[in-house]
Amino acid sequence: MVSAAPVTGKPEALLGWMTSLGDPTRLRLLRLLERRELGVADLCHALGLPQSTVSRHLKVLADEGWVDGRAQGTTRLYRSTAGEGDPGARKLWLLAREQTERWPAVEHDRLRLDRRLAGREPGAASFFAGAAGKWDELRSQLYGHGFTQAALLSLLPPGAVIADLGCGTGQAAALLAPYVSRVVGVDQSAAMLKAAQRRTKALPNVELRRGELTALPIDDASVDGALLVLALTYVEDAARALREMARVLKPGGRGVVVDLLRHDRDDFRRQMGQLGLGFETDELKGLMTGAGLTAVTVRAVPPEEGAKGPALILAAGARAEGSDSTTGRTKR
Numbered sequence: 001m002v003s004a005a006p007v008t009g010k011p012e013a014l015l016g017w018m019t020s021l022g023d024p025t026r027l028r029l030l031r032l033l034e035r036r037e038l039g040v041a042d043l044c045h046a047l048g049l050p051q052s053t054v055s056r057h058l059k060v061l062a063d064e065g066w067v068d069g070r071a072q073g074t075t076r077l078y079r080s081t082a083g084e085g086d087p088g089a090r091k092l093w094l095l096a097r098e099q100t101e102r103w104p105a106v107e108h109d110r111l112r113l114d115r116r117l118a119g120r121e122p123g124a125a126s127f128f129a130g131a132a133g134k135w136d137e138l139r140s141q142l143y144g145h146g147f148t149q150a151a152l153l154s155l156l157p158p159g160a161v162i163a164d165l166g167c168g169t170g171q172a173a174a175l176l177a178p179y180v181s182r183v184v185g186v187d188q189s190a191a192m193l194k195a196a197q198r199r200t201k202a203l204p205n206v207e208l209r210r211g212e213l214t215a216l217p218i219d220d221a222s223v224d225g226a227l228l229v230l231a232l233t234y235v236e237d238a239a240r241a242l243r244e245m246a247r248v249l250k251p252g253g254r255g256v257v258v259d260l261l262r263h264d265r266d267d268f269r270r271q272m273g274q275l276g277l278g279f280e281t282d283e284l285k286g287l288m289t290g291a292g293l294t295a296v297t298v299r300a301v302p303p304e305e306g307a308k309g310p311a312l313i314l315a316a317g318a319r320a321e322g323s324d325s326t327t328g329r330t331k332r
């Protein structure tokens with residue numbers, strides 16, 4: 001309840017609410033706390049900020065009545081009271097809520113929190129503490145991690161031809177090659193291709209070609225699957241690159257894009273030399289569909305524990321059966 005503020009209608013009430021809400025970190029905290037009661041450690045993890053910063057902002061929110069805290073053992077749990085109390089404050093909060101709905105940082109915080117809390121679902125603790133949890137640990141101790149990936153790759157048809165578009169140093173190409181008939185890696189960078197060559201030299205079915213994502217050196221309808229991993233964000237004309245991906249797929253072939261989920265870390269973008277701040281799910285779906293791919297699915301990939309970059313987005317779709325080889329459009 002927004003109780004500490006002066007009575008509605010007085011200038012100082014509005015100014016107090018606006019000052020306390022007028023900070024992106026505090027808005028992000030409130031967006032998480034409106035979902036559930038959380039401790040400082042969870043909030044620090046979700047926002048990727050140190051405890052001192054989070055505690056300082058929580059104090060401002062608590063002083064102005066936007067959050068309420070209670071002790072639980074040695075920790076303190078906070079909940080949002082932003083929808084309660086003074087109708088004026090509530091209106092301001094509803095506006096702030098609406099305006100932050102599509103903030104990339106809010107979406108990234110939610111994904112990081114969901115991932116952290118998933119392990120705490122009812123029953124999860126006893127599951128992972130019991131025999132089943134021991135098996136997970138024993139499984140990797142005895143056999144390592146890679147064999148699950150090998151099993152999944154074996155689901156690919158052995159005769160498949162796969163294009164790795166923007167192949168970089170050839171990580172995906174090297175993983176795929178033992179399981180399919182041929183991998184064609186394309187990249188514009190001679191240095192990247194040289195590294196890919198070194199990595200794949202013992203794999204005779206990997207063919208590396210220098211070329212542009214917007215004008216692929218690959219024949220129409222000649223590959224069964226195409227990957228575009230962490231490369232679309234470097235291309236000025238993303239729609240054209242996706243049309244090219246669709247063009248080289250055989251009808252029924254599948255195209256998969258992994259890129260950055262829309263974020264707001266411009267420092268990161270500049271450091272990595274990327275052209276944009278990632279993609280929203282609707283935006284990438286529209287681009288994939290516009291390129292002539294059908295049955296398109298797009299999902300946000302929560303950031304892995306310890307991963308420092310933004311969350312990722314994964315889109316997949318199929319070239320329509322009976323579609324034109326140059327336009328990707330379905331023939332009438």
Ligand SMILES: C[S@@+](CC[C@H](N)C(=O)[O-])C[C@H]1O[C@@H](n2cnc3c(N)ncnc32)[C@H](O)[C@@H]1O
Binds near residue numbers: 168229235
């Ligand atoms: C971040 S790397 C990712 C490499 C690889 N897919 C991976 O997942 O490790 C992006 C790659 O895309 C390539 N690239 C960027 N823009 C390109 C373009 N317009 N045409 C061809 N390759 C491009 C870069 O040279 C680089 O190797």
